[in-house]
Amino acid sequence: MILDGNKVKKELLIELQNKIEKLPSKIGLAIIQIGTNPNTTSFIKQKIIVLKELNINYHLYNLEENVLEQDVIELIEDLNKDANIDGILLQLPLPAKLNLNTIRNKINPLKDIDGFNNINIAKVLNKEVGFVPCTVRGILTLLNYYNISLTEKNIVIIGRSMHIGKPLLNILTTIDATITICNRKTKNLAYYTKNADIIITAANHKNLIIPDIIKKGSIVIDVTFIKDENKIFGDADFEKIKNICSYITPVPGGVGPMTVYSLMANLYDAYLLNHNQQK
Numbered sequence: 001m002i003l004d005g006n007k008v009k010k011e012l013l014i015e016l017q018n019k020i021e022k023l024p025s026k027i028g029l030a031i032i033q034i035g036t037n038p039n040t041t042s043f044i045k046q047k048i049i050v051l052k053e054l055n056i057n058y059h060l061y062n063l064e065e066n067v068l069e070q071d072v073i074e075l076i077e078d079l080n081k082d083a084n085i086d087g088i089l090l091q092l093p094l095p096a097k098l099n100l101n102t103i104r105n106k107i108n109p110l111k112d113i114d115g116f117n118n119i120n121i122a123k124v125l126n127k128e129v130g131f132v133p134c135t136v137r138g139i140l141t142l143l144n145y146y147n148i149s150l151t152e153k154n155i156v157i158i159g160r161s162m163h164i165g166k167p168l169l170n171i172l173t174t175i176d177a178t179i180t181i182c183n184r185k186t187k188n189l190a191y192y193t194k195n196a197d198i199i200i201t202a203a204n205h206k207n208l209i210i211p212d213i214i215k216k217g218s219i220v221i222d223v224t225f226i227k228d229e230n231k232i233f234g235d236a237d238f239e240k241i242k243n244i245c246s247y248i249t250p251v252p253g254g255v256g257p258m259t260v261y262s263l264m265a266n267l268y269d270a271y272l273l274n275h276n277q278q279k
Contacts, residue, residue, distance in 0.1 A: 001146075001246065001247050001248075002242075002247075002248065002249075002250055003142055003143075003146055003221070003247050003248065003249045003250075003254055004250075004253065004254075005138075005142060005249065005250075005253055005254045005255060005256060005257035005258045006253050006257045008141070008142055008145050008257070008258065008261075009257035009258060009260065009261040012141070012145075012261050012265075013050065013053070013054070013261060013264065016054070016261075016264055016265060016268060017053070017054055019268060020054055020055070020056070020268060021055075023271065025275075026055065026056065026057045027054075027056045027057065027086050027087075027267055027268065027271045028056075028057045028058070028059075028082075028084045028085045028086050028087075029051065029056060029057070029058040029059075029085070029086065029087045029088075029089060029113075029267055030058070030059050030061065030079045030082075030085045030087070030088045030089065031044060031047070031058060031059070031060045031061065031089045031091060032061045032063065032072070032075065032076070032088070032089065032090050032091060033060060033061065033062050033063065033091045034063045034064075034065065034067060034072070034091075034094055034095060034098070035063075035064070035065040035095055036065070037093070039227070040091055040092075040093070043091065044060065044091060046260060047089075047260060047263060048060075050260055050264060051264075054264060056264075056267070057084070059085075061075060063075075065095055066095075067098075069097075069098050069099060069102070069103065072098065072103055073102075073103060073106050076088065076090075076103070076106045076107055077106065079111070080106075080107070080108040080111060085111065086111065086267060086270045086271040086274050086275075087111050087112075087113035087266070087267040087270045087271075088107050088108070088111045088112065088113070089113060089114060089263070090103065090104060090107065090114065090116070092163070100162075104116040104117055105117055105118055109123075109130070109131075110270060110273050110274055111270055111274065112131055113131055113134070113263060113266040113267050113270050114131070114133060114134060114163070114263075114266075115130065115131035115132050115133040115134070115136075115137075115163075115167065115266070116133065116162065116163060117131075121167065121170070124167065124170060124171060125170045125171075125174075127174060129273075131266050131269070131270070132167065132171065132262075132266075133163045133164070133167045134259045134260075134262040134263045134266060135163060135164050135202075135223060135255065135258075135259045135262070136163075136164060136167045136168050136171065137262035137265065137266065138255055138257075138258030138259040138260075138261060138262040139168070139200065139221055139223070139255060139258065140171070141258060141261070141262060141265075142221075142249070142254075142255070142258045143221075146247065148198075148219065148247065150172065150175055150177050150198070151175060151176050151177060152176055152177060153177045153178070153197040153198050154177075154178050154180070154195055154196050154197045154198070155172060155177050155178065155179050155180070155196065155197065155198045155199075155200065156180045156181075156182060156192050156193055156195075156196040156198070156199050156200070157169060157172075157179065157180070157181045157182070157200045157201075157202075158181075158182045158183060158184065158186075158189070158193075158199065158200070158201040158202065158203045158208070158235070159183060159184075159201065159202035159203045159204070159223070160181060160183055161202060164202040164223055165181060165202055168200060169181050180192050180196075183203060184203040184204075184205045184208060189208075189213060190212065190213035193209070193213045193214055194213060194214065194215050195215070196214070196215070196218055197218060197219065198218065198219045198220075198221065199214065199218060199219070199220045199221065200221040200223065201220070201221070201222055201223060201224065201234075201235040201236065202223035202224055202235070203224065203235050204224050204226065204235070205224070205235055206226055206228065206233045206234075206235070207233070207235075207236075207237045208235040208236070209222070209235050209236035209237065209241060210237050210240060210241065211237075211240050211241050211244055214241060214244060214245070216244050217244075217245070217246045218244070218245055218246065219245060219246055219247040219248070220236050220241065220245050220247075220248045220249070221248075221249050221254070221255065222234035222235050222236045222238075222248070222249050222250075222251050222254060222255065223235075223255045224251065225251060225252065225256060232251060232252055233251065234249075234251030234254075236248070236251075238250060238251065
């Protein structure tokens, strides 16, 4: 069965829009883009389409590739103080010369809708109120929509990035499941994936997941988005494994739309938190 992220996103955005329309004031978002990476620009355009649909105020800050780290920090500190800004989105990737860890931790945790601030990471791990990274929230929301339980499952995560693999590991270890984290250089990856009930792959490696390394009836969540010669691929060889899996996400149309939805859901939650703080 196909886990249709576009369908779920559409349904959930309607529910979210109804909530947003009842708010006493407009939600405000600041988007920080550094450089002119075409993929980054494309992702931002997709988000802006949804922001307009939801009637959310946004401001896009386009910074030069050679911007000084201190200038980025000063912009973030100004946005932290701005009562009209409920969320700050730092679009990744950043230029190599900028320290992501330093910059992301300058964002007010109450406006950190990406969930990258160390305070939010710790809160999520300790089951406190904090922002879950958008892709991770999107994956969990998609599984919940299709009533896929994670309890007592063998779950393999492939990829150890700060915004997907590691937070997923932190969250999933709080439930009754057995979690293994691998990467594309893991020796004998099939040893782990063949025993997995659920594979969540974010390795950015085309055709990494093939029929020989999964078991029949497994669930494959493919986070990767690779554009190659005007074609789009994930980690999974979708056509070859789709009939082996009980559930699988397509690329595109699976996790990507859910990430966009989750950004809006986090932003809505940020509005509630920030306005509660102002009372």
